[in-house]
Amino acid sequence: MFEVRNMDANNNRLLAYMQEQSPEALAEVAQSISPEVRQIISQNIQSLVGVLPPQHFDISITTDRENLSSLLGSAMMTGYFLKGMETRMVLEQSFAVSSQPVTETKDDINETQLGLEVDAEQSEKPE
Numbered sequence: 001m002f003e004v005r006n007m008d009a010n011n012n013r014l015l016a017y018m019q020e021q022s023p024e025a026l027a028e029v030a031q032s033i034s035p036e037v038r039q040i041i042s043q044n045i046q047s048l049v050g051v052l053p054p055q056h057f058d059i060s061i062t063t064d065r066e067n068l069s070s071l072l073g074s075a076m077m078t079g080y081f082l083k084g085m086e087t088r089m090v091l092e093q094s095f096a097v098s099s100q101p102v103t104e105t106k107d108d109i110n111e112t113q114l115g116l117e118v119d120a121e122q123s124e125k126p127e
Contacts, residue, residue, distance in 0.1 A: 018073075040078070044075070045071070049061055
């Protein structure tokens with residue numbers, strides 16, 4: 001699927017890895033991307049290619065295989081980068097929430113905590 005004439009897959013591990021992937025594996029990765037990441041990638045590609053309003057222009061873009069391959073590789077790398085940043089953001093938000101001090105009263109205890117306390121009390125009762 002990925003062919004780049006001027007690059008040797010033996011010297012580029014990422015290119016070699018991408019060439020080994022099945023179309024199904026690539027489709028699975030593509031489906032796991034959030035709408036926000038898709039929007040950023042779409043805007044990035046549109047800015048690279050140039051966008052004119054389709055209602056006023058009959059747009060046709062022509063390129064060779066090598067340039068299209070480079071564009072696809074760039075879009076994929078942008079996607080991987082954005083997915084990594086999205087994961088980092090979610091982790092940072094999770095850590096921020098979990099590191100906040102908890103000050104609860106009996107009225108603030110949620111059902112999950114009550115369920116855990118009941119289970120603990122039941123396990124302490126002699127049978």
